Amino acid sequence: MRRFLAAVTAVMALLPAAACSAGDADNAAPATKVSVGVIPIVDVAPIYLGKQKGFFSSRGIDLSLVAEQGGAPIVKGVLSGKYEFGFSNVTSLMAAQADGAPVKMVANGITSNGRQGRDFSAIAVDQHSPIRDASELAGKRVAVNTLKNLGDTTVRQSVRKAGGDPSRIEFVAMPFPDMPAALQGGTVDAAWVVEPTLSTTLTQGGRIIASNLVDTAPDMTVAAYFTDTGLIDKNPDLVKRFTAAIDESLGYADGHPEEVRDVVGTYTTITDVVRISMILPTWPTTVNRASLQRLAKLAEQDGIITGEPDLDALLPGTPPGS
Template sequence: MRHSRVRNRVTVLALIALIVIGLLIGTYVLTQEDETPAEQTHVTLFLSYVPSVQFAPIYIAKERGYFADEGIDLEIENSFNEADGVQRLGSNDLQFGIFSGEQVVLGRAQNLPLVYIMEWYHRFPVGIVSPVEQGITEPADLAGHIVGVPGPFGANYLGLRALLADADLTEADLGELRSIGFAAPEAICEGQVEAAAVYIANEPLTIEQQCTEVNVIEVSDYTNLVANGLVTNETTISDNPDLVRGMVRAILHGVADTLADPDAVFEVSVEKYVTDLPEDQYDTQRQVLQNSLALWQSDQPGATDPEAWNHMQTILLDTGLLSAPLDDLSAGYNMSFLPD
């Protein structure tokens, strides 16, 4: 009987010990779960346009944990309203976005404290596309033709004006400069215009698939302008330089992975991020990604050219989009966050 009571007491003590250990383990797990989010800084990255393989380096960096490795919990926001993104970034409602370079100059002219911290594209991504029968193969050939732009604003218009300047032409030398919105393929295929300023990675391909072979004049073959880049603001740089540095490192890591193995990155992009892509568009979008690789390639990843900023400001002044030169153009870009 006594031995039985002893065994029962041991059993009870063992159960109590197991319960205590379980509680301790549970408390530890809960504590760890509570602490994990606190170690990550939530960041919204503004990307213009819609989810697209053109943002594949961002997707692969997020998927492979490069942002998380930098203590960043990344949220991606896509929008056609680039101007709204610029304003929000300038007021510190956003901390990061990828914008065309002229938006930084124009924003700083409006006292928005924008700072360009990493070049996303190393070639200006705009060109002039036209049906081959138009015979437009160099900037001087644009004279007398009807040319479409989304409107008298943005990188498309800036690129056109830069090409006209290179050929000693003005808008008056064109047959007509026509605003067509962001519908260049339709405008070309329906004969509304004879040429159009477009983003070269995807729109010429779309036009060829829809209606006709094309010639493309790439702006970067004739002039040096600031391409799209990662932009933040002075407050974020002052308050959290390590966060800025981490964003740059993560994105450049994603760019390197994309250049090294675009097929693998494409598969991740369409599986996890560009999820509404029809299967019959896979080959087209693979080519869009392939076309984008040349825009990312550089001997100095992320670095921008000060001369490109000077030239871009000159074009902005010539177009009237900028009324006076900035007091300190170099304050609009900061390359100190790039990896050594």
């Protein structure tokens, strides 16, 4: 009887706590649904890892990731309200900002590792191509994911640095995953490829002839996460929570390269050989402003950006229009 009474007492003692927990769950605020436009390349591995690890859900964010071909359509998606946030190369963001679009970076996205010949981004040719260096791309067809953007400027800079004529390149737009086959089939003479497409190209016999990001600026900030300044004004708390989750994701990715390799295989189709051989970038939480200034000058020189972007207003941590 004593054992029975003790058990009943223990159960009764747990009931208030259980009721309280149930009430707390019922009263908990629902997670905020957030859509982010991304590109299915190694660059966005941190945000996929962050979603897996709960860095967003722990901050009350129900994250949805939507793949696009390049930064330009993602900028349009954010400005139209299709996405709350987006991932875009910095050329697209600077061009949009220079044109008066209300875009604002909220976190760094990805940075070149700065290693010539061993960066995650490169200009590649087929193994049978007679092209030996970037100077020979004048008059040739070069694949990039989107026209009049980061690929154009950085490829031209590699050609310029090698002593060639960058004005004579014919750029061809195509998705990154289509580029290895285009090189093998002779549809294009060269391609700007980033991981995991770079390793796919190399495993199929392709050759690197230049590291275009390294040729453009040391430790170049390549892309960033951004939003519309209207969202910052309307919901600064959401922007703050999203930025904190991204920063945690970037730090985690930098410290766990093997998990990066694994997660890339969840949103792209890659072989084990490619997964193991991928060249990884770096994911610092800070933007390299000097590299953006350099890139902006080159983009303006190449006619990709009209007008000078206001980096004070565009970069994270500064109020819009300051």
